Amino acid sequence: MFDLLRDLFSYAFIVRAMVVGILVALCAALLGVTLVLKRYSMLGDGLSHVGFGTLAIAMSLHLAPLEVSIPVVLLAAFCLLRISESSKIKGDAAIALISSSALAIGVVVISMTTGMNTDVCNYMFGSILAMSKSDVMLSMAVAVVVLVLYVFSYNRIFSVTFDESFAKATGMKVARYNMLIAFLTAMVIVVGMRMMGAMLISSLVIFPALTSMRVFSSFKRVVLCSAVLSVACFFIGLTASFALSTPTGASVVLVNLAAFCLFSAAAKLGIKA
Amino acid sequence: MTILSCRNVSLSYDGKTAVEDAGFEVVRGDCLSIIGENGSGKSTLMKGVLGLLKLDSGQVELHGSRRTEIGYLPQQTVVQKDFPASVREVVLSGCLNRRGFFPFYSRGDRARAEENLERLGIADLARASYRDLSGGQQQRVLLARALCAAKTLLMLDEPVAGLDPVAASGFYALLEKLNRDGMTLVMISHDLSSALRYGNKILHMSKKPLFYGETREYLKTSLYRRMTSAAEVNESEWR
Structure with a gap:
């Protein structure tokens, strides 16, 4: 076990992936609790598909992937949130439309320029080699922003999540907090996407929250448990992917699935906290 | 002393007019029932x-209190329904409106939350999870939260909807006491x-x-007689 870990950390690219992954997993889990409870889980999925589309376009135009993706995905977050809040359009259906369209655009653009190669596969399902030094810096910056804003808005995020009408009626700027949550989610997804894969990144948002809700019954405990669980699952997933030579993103998702099953079984056995 | 007045208020919902030209005034100590x-x-x-x-048109004016109160x-x-939150977390969130820019609860807020839990007879549930409570208990928790936010005025949207008759009358008794x-x-x-029994004014x-207007005036109207005879017809149809 010790040898395995020493091996693991002797590769610089794995250390980078570990740092970025743990930070992304932590932030995604914190935001995920709110997204899942507000029935916005599809937002994460939609944003990652839009991210895939923009990455594809950036690649074909030989532009820097992150500089293009971040503003476009932020814009998408704004639009998706507007759509889910409007009562006239069916929010979930609209998000599905946008995300599959973005994916389709990405696939067509790629096939017209570079052709379907390993790059596409890497964007879809993630690659541990994708993390550069500048990604580490960016993920650290995003993580600091998310953590600071989250801690400072924690009580208000709870209120907005639990009951938007009450929060708004008692004078809170609800729209501002919804936007904040959507923007932070967009940032986290863009940073984590190339490692976890566009198809798999939304699991980092959804799984930890759902898993901890099986067993824990206060908001604070759910948030803390999600954060710890998400980081632990990422660490185990990455280590396992190294030891077993499996794809990183998929391994992390499977570890999350295992944790979910474990917590569900515990809840069935009547373990509640 | 009038604390809230609405004049000529019109509202639309999903593009359709839902409220047309409504107006009312609330004096301190009132219980206005909207039926x-x-x-x-x-x-x-x-x-x-x-x-x-x-609002599409009209004015809502608060006298002597702010909207956040x-x-x-x-x-x-x-x-x-399925939200993982402790009762204390929910009730405390009612204190947020007096926090201003400072993002954390003060000791005073916590005391206020405990006091309102005590007042509504749910202090023993403070650590319980909101999702495990009965409908009546959940409603009391939300009332405690509203009391944390309220200085003088409480607005209740169908407070006993979905409660069984015992829980409903218990809840009305609480409201009556708050009003007193x-x-x-x-x-x-x-x-x-119950609208007539607890409200001194009817809209x-x-x-x-x-x-x-006043409830006793309402009892004299033909509108009221139509409402009650309709209720009687309904009842006799049931039999």
Whole structure:
């Protein structure tokens, strides 16, 4: 076990992936609790598909992937949130439309320029080699922003999540907090996407929250448990992917699935906290 | 002393007019019951007064208190039914409106939350999870939260909807006590008898206000006689 870990950390690219992954997993889990409870889980999925589309376009135009993706995905977050809040359009259906369209655009653009190669596969399902030094810096910056804003808005995020009408009626700027949550989610997804894969990144948002809700019954405990669980699952997933030579993103998702099953079984056995 | 007045308020919902030209005044210590059938614009009017919906026209004026000092008991949402939160977390969130820019609760807020839990007889549930409570208990928790936010005025949107008769009458008794202790209430009510029993003023809505005034005046109207005879017909049909 010790040898395995020493091996693991002797590769610089794995250390980078570990740092970025743990930070992304932590932030995604914190935001995920709110997204899942507000029935916005599809937002994460939609944003990652839009991210895939923009990455594809950036690649074909030989532009820097992150500089293009971040503003476009932020814009998408704004639009998706507007759509889910409007009562006239069916929010979930609209998000599905946008995300599959973005994916389709990405696939067509790629096939017209570079052709379907390993790059596409890497964007879809993630690659541990994708993390550069500048990604580490960016993920650290995003993580600091998310953590600071989250801690400072924690009580208000709870209120907005639990009951938007009450929060708004008692004078809170609800729209501002919804936007904040959507923007932070967009940032986290863009940073984590190339490692976890566009198809798999939304699991980092959804799984930890759902898993901890099986067993824990206060908001604070759910948030803390999600954060710890998400980081632990990422660490185990990455280590396992190294030891077993499996794809990183998929391994992390499977570890999350295992944790979910474990917590569900515990809840069935009547373990509640 | 008038603490809330609405004049010529019109609102639309999904592009359709839901409230037309409604007006009322609330004096300190009042209990105003808003009655009317489903879809008569009761909830829409309340949301308009609270600033949750934009008014098409008309004015809402608060006298001597700010908008953030109104307590609100909304109808329960689907999201809340299965929400992992402790009772204390929910009640404390009612204190947020007095926090201003400072993002954390003060000791005073915590004391206020405990006091309101005590007042509504749910202090022993403080550590329980909201999702494990009965409908009546959940409603008390939301009332405690509203009391944390309220200085003088409490707006209640169908506070006993979905409660069994015992829980409902217990809840009305709580409201009556709050009202006696000086809290002003504006309450949307589905059942006429409790609206008349607890409210000193009645606003009868059917998109437009059909009646607004003292309860004893309402009892003399033909509107009231029509309502009660309709209820009797319904009852006799049941038999």
